[in-house]
Amino acid sequence: MNNAYFSFPMPQNEPVRDYAPNSADALNLQAAIKELKGKKRDIPMYIGGKEIRTDKKVDIFPPHETAHLLGQFSMGDESHINKAIESALKAREQWAATSWEHRAAIFLKAADLLAHKYRFKMNAATMLGQSKNAYQAEIDSACELIDFLRFNVHFLSQIYAQQPISAPGINNRTEYRPLEGFVLAITPFNFTAIGGNLPTAPAMCGNVVVWKPANTQVYSASIFMEILKEAGLPDGVINLVYASGPSIGDICFKHRDFAGVHFTGSTGVFNTMWKTIGENATNYKSYPRIVGETGGKDFVYVHPTADPDAVAANLLRGAFEYQGQKCSAASRAYLPSNLAEKIKTKLLAEMKTLKMGVVDDFSNFINAVIDEKSFDKLASYIDSAKKSKSAKILAGGTYDKTNGYFIEPTVIEASKPDYVTMCEELFGPVLTIYVYDKKDWDKIIDTVDSTSGYALTGSIFAQDRNIIEYLAKRLVNAAGNFYINDKPTGAVVGQQPFGGARASGTNDKAGSALNLYRWLSARTIKETFVPVTNYRYAFHQEG
Structure with a gap:
């Protein structure tokens, strides 16, 4: 039963740990690094909630230690992309109908799991897979990703609370629907937090997602997918696939139910995507949302x-x-x-x-x-x-x-x-x-x-x-x-919403409500309690 208004207050930014020498945090992180380096991970895709492995394996080596094999991931093909889309669309109706407080709870639980149980493992995976030092991993794969999850819940709660005024005898309301179709999330190597935010922001709004991370970020992306599953994310809501960029684009951008793309990567790739989407505009059920953060100088x-x-x-x-x-x-x-x-x-x-x-x-x-x-x-x-x-x-x-x-x-x-x-x-x-x-x-x-x-x-x-x-x-x-009087890096969720314009993207500001609006489709509803029974207005009446 949903008979209450639910509020999710503004969270505090996740405190950054310093990993000082011989501190408990430093020792725990070193242990997590040692544990991950001590075993070879066999990383699957996640489609419809199932672990999918293929015979085509891709080796993962730390960029700073190329002789050490961390593990392998299963590379997918066109069939896996199509299956991911099918799984997403199959999950769409039930996920869109899931009450907001229950959707929110999943992502808040994921944030708590990341803040505690998985913090050192996620940071260690980012350090090894993407060659980040302890501090750079902490501010990214722990703090920023936690902040994205918690702040986006708060921002979306604020959006849902925004309602129009009503005249006497009328009730006006606005509901914020997910997009009609699936969203494609294409994420880069350089930030685990971006890799986590680009699929979860649309999903939080009730959308279903096909997620393709950069091959050089698969190692940490797969651990975040494990966290989402443990947090209770329903099967098919986010489908994690590893496939070539051209194959992803060729299939997704031609699909009638393609509803939007959430992208971070190169300007050249984004320009090509935009052109392809435009060429296919007449094929879509709705005009897709195109959200991208690209390059910078x-x-x-x-x-x-x-x-x-x-x-x-x-x-x-x-x-x-x-x-x-x-x-x-x-x-x-x-x-x-x-x-x-x-x-x-x-x-x-x-x-x-x-x-x-x-x-x-x-x-x-x-x-x-x-x-x-x-x-x-x-x-x-x-x-x-x-x-x-x-x-x-x-x-x-x-x-x-x-x-x-x-x-x-x-x-x-x-x-x-x-x-x-x-x-x-x-x-x-x-x-x-x-x-x-x-x-x-x-x-x-x-x-x-x-x-x-x-x-x-x-x-x-x-x-x-x-x-x-x-x-x-x-x-x-x-x-x-x-x-x-500061360096141009280090934007913090909730403090400096991030994004640029010109050739740097659509400036939809990750880490703010502005980004979430792109994954919502508003429906305005007007209800008249006592409808008129005569079409004539007062000026039509005889004197």
Whole structure:
């Protein structure tokens, strides 16, 4: 019986654990890493609640320790994609009819399981599979994913409570239905939290989902699926499949019941998806929702009044945490001539203290990039900079894939603001700086705004409040997440809803109610208690 209004108050952000040396948390995490490394996982797909394995196995190796086999996952084909869609559509009616408080309870339970029982296992899996250090895993696969689950329940509860006004004798109400069909979630390697949020946000709204993670994130994605099943997610609501991107697109985007895509990945792939969906628009039962967060070429603009020590520290964190593989990572920086030498001196001195190596050693700040393809791409950019007359390498510049895909944190100084590494997305631990004449601080703003087609994140550093306001207005369209005297990374659910525009995506702001609206279809209902029995209005009456 559902005869009460249910409220889910604003949660607190999950506290971040620090994993200090010899702390209980550090010891538990080390034990979880050791346990996962001590066994080879045989990872299935999950379709209709069943574990599906195939004869086509794909090996999983830690990017930082490529000689160690973590396990294998079963690669699917077209038949598995079709089966996942069938299972989702079969589950749709009952899931859509499930009372909100019971849907919410599943995801809140999953958050609690992740916060306690599975915390160290999930963090260890993210560290091993995606080469994150302990802190980067903690803020991602524990805290951010927990926050997504809890805050989305709260935001959706608020949406459901929003109702229209009613005139006397009339009752108006709005119900928020799930979309009519299935949602495809395509998730990236770099954040376990994104991998978890993209399928669960639509599912929380009553939708059924086909989830395709990046092959390089399958290891941790499968553990999150285990958590959802333990939390009570009904069979078929989320179907986890491993298949090629083209096969997924070819089948899903041609299906009559395709209702939407929740995507994080490259701009090129997103553009292709959008075009394909448009070409198939007449085939669909409803116009699909297209939600995507794509690339970034994130900037740091430094004004002549900035604090150089703050700039150096935030460049180091913003550019090199998680090997620069955050969509929001600081990739290009504009330094004024009056501060450039002091900033560079401090930055390069601090870079000498960065340790690089395997994730098991918690003293390592830098680990490996995700795979050989990424390694080779980054190495080619570094080699080009070494040969270029328009750039010089100030720090780093070495790389080695003997035992893992290690790229040394690298700073390139470009002599022109349109040098290739100032413009193109690299997705690695490479920061390019350009020193401008301090008198041109206003002129260079246009360059910051126009150099890249992306508009995901950006930072400004200045001490003058009038200048800060001026810069914020001048760069109003340059970033969906804009930072003042801070690095351009580290958005927190409920605090800084995340997303960008231009070539960086649809700016639907994961971590806020804005994203959830995209997975709902509103129906307005008007009920008249005593209907009229005469069509005539008063002005029709005879005097």
